[in-house]
Amino acid sequence: MTATTVSLEALEGGSVPFSILEEAFGPSSLGILIVRDLPTRFAGLRKRLLSYASYLAQLPSEQLDALTNAAAHYETGWSHGVEKLKEGQYDTMKGSFYVDCQSFYLAKPTIHQSGQSLTRGSGQNLWPSEDAIPGFRETFEELCTLLIDIGALVARAIDLYAIQKIPEYEMGYLERVVRNSHTPKARLLHYFPPAGGSTLTSDSDEDSWCATHLDDGCLTALTSAMFVDETDALPPLPDDASQPALKILPQSPDPKAGLYIRSRGGTVVQVNIPEESIAFQTGEALQAITGSSLQAVAHSVRGPNSTGAKVARNTLALFMQPDLDEVIDKAAGLTYGEFVDMIVEKHS
Template identity: 50%
Template sequence: MGSSPVQGHPVTVSLKELEQGSVSFETLTEAFGPSSLGIIVVKDLPARFRDLRATALSNASLVAALPPAELDALSSPASKYLVGWSCGKETLRSGRFDTLKGSYYGAPADHFPDFPQYTAPNLWPSPQLLPTFRGSVEQLCALIIDTAALVARACDRYALANIEGYRSGYLEHVVRTSLTTKARLLHYFPAVEDVVGNRDGGGDDDDSDDDDNDDGDDDGDDDWCATHVDHSCLTGLTSAMFVDEEANPPASLSSSSATASSNIPELPNSPDPKAGLYIRSRTGQVVKVNIPKDCLAFQTGEALELITRGRFRAVPHFVRGVRRARGKIARNTLTNSTHIGASAARAGGEVVCGLCEGGG
C-alpha cells in the first residue's frame, strides 16, 4: 500500500434516529447489505461517552505497563487467556507468539463452566493501582451494548419485513441477554525501532476475541491485526486512541500515586495517516475507515449474516500499524462483540448454534 489509502465513507446515523426507529431500510441496506462496507457509525452519543472512552482507552496503556507479577495475577489460564490479561499467549500462523499487542478481556457471566473462555469470572486490577480501570471499562461496555441493542432493533425491523418466518425482536433479545458477549480492551505496543516498517511477525492474529477466518495478509499491510471476519452478531468498537508513550510513560501513572484523572494525553490523530482500520469492500477494494472520536461503530459478523440469511453480510477487515513515526506510538481501542448465547442459538438453528459453541 504505497500510495495514499482509499477512504471509505461508512453510513452514519444518530442515536436519536435509532431510538425513534426512524432509520430506513434503504439506510440499513447501504450500511450492511450485499454492496456495503458492513459497518455503521452512530453519532450524538450521551455526553458521558467522551470521558468514558478517554479514561478506558488510557487504561489500556496503564494496565500494559503494570509489573509482570501484577499482570500474571490478572491472567487466566483456565479461560485459555480469554478473561483478564493476555499477551504472548496466542500462536500466530508463523508459529511465533504474538507479543505486539496485549488484551484485557471481560465477560458478563460466570456460571457456565463448560465455556470458561467466555464465562470465567472477570479479573480486575487493584483499584489502588488503577483506580478508574473497572468503572470506566464497565460503563463504556454497557453504553456500547445499549447502543448495539438499538442497532439490532433496527435490523429486526428490516428482517421482520423481508425474511419469511423471522421472529420479532430476535436480534435485540440476543444482544441484550447474551451471556457470551465479550469485551476486549486492546493495547498495541509501540514498534521496536529495528522492525518499524517490517512487522512480519505481528499481524497474524485478530482484533477481537474469537475471529479466525483469515483471508490473507493484504501484502503485509495487516501487521497489527490480520484480515478476518467476526463470529459475532454485531461488534461495537470505539475509535482508536493513539498515544506517545515516550513523551508520556504509562509506568509513571500506573502506580498507587495515580489519581482518578491520570489519563495519558491522546494524540490529535495518528502520526501515520495510513495506520488504522481497513475494510475489504464487497467489490474487493480495500478502503480505510476512520471512526470519529465521539462516535461508535458497529460491524457485522457471521452470526448476523446467518440470522438475516445473507441480506446483511459479515465484513472482512484488518488493522495496519504505525510506521515511520517519532516517539513510541501505541494504539488503544475497545471492542465489544455481541455473541449468540446457547439458548438463543438453538432458536436460531444448528448453524447458528455452531457459531456459539465453536467460536474459540
C-alpha cells in the same frame, strides 16, 4: 467508499430509513454503521478507559500474570502472545484485556456448567487492583453498559430491516441477543509501539498490526482508536481516577495506519471512526443465522511507518453474541458454543 453514519436520536426514535441500513449492511456495503451524537459522558469514559490500556500493558509481569487465565482460554483478563492469526504466527503486536459483561449488565448472570464452556460466559472477571489502576473497573463497566444499550438500538433497527428482506428471519432476534445474552465480551486492546519506533510496512500491508480476521459474534461495537506517544515513561496515574496526563496524539502520525475493512465487493477500505462516535459491525454468528444475507466484516489494523516516536494504539471492542447453546446453523445443528470452540482451536 465511506462508512454509513446515523444519529443516536434516529435510532431511539425508530426512524432510520431502510435505505441507510441497506447502505450500511446490504450486499454492496462495508458492513459497518457509525452512530454519532452520543451522550456527553461517552467522551470522558472513552478517553479514560483507553488511557488505562497503556498503564495496564506496563504493569509488572507478576501483576499481569495474576490477571491471566489460561483455563478460560485467555478469554477473561490479560492475554498476550497466545493467539495465532497470520500464517500460523503468534500475535505479539497487541495485548488484550477481556471482560465478561453479563456480570454487570444482566440482572441474573448465569454460570455455565458443561464441557469446555465451563469457563466461558461465566460472569467471573479478573480486575487490576484499585491501587494499580484507580477507577479501571468502574470506568470499564460504565462504558460497556452504555455501548450495549446503544447496540440494542442498532440491533432493533437491523431487525426491522431483516424481517422485510430475509426469509424466515425471527423478528426481534438481534435485539434479544444484545439485551439478554449471557455471553457479551469486551476486549480492551493495546497495540504495542513497533520495535524501534517503526514497522517496515508496504503500501499493500494493511494488516501489519492485526491480521485480517472476522469477529465470531453477531454485532461488534468499536470505539475510535487513541494513539499514545510512549517514547517517554508514562506519567504517574492520579489517585482519584481522573484522566491520566498521557501524551495523546490528535491522530495517527502515519495517516495510513488504522482500521481497514474488506468490503462486500472485495475492496479494502480504510475506515476512520470519529472520536465522539461508536461503530457497529456484523460478525460470523449473524452471517450464519441469516444464511449469509448479512455477512461478517473482514477487517485488519495497519501499523504506522517510521515516525521516530514509540506510538501505541488503544481501542475497545465489545462483542455481542448469542448464548452458547443457541443454534446458529439449523441445517448443521451447530450451536454458538460449538462454533466458538472451533474458532479457539484454530487460533490457539
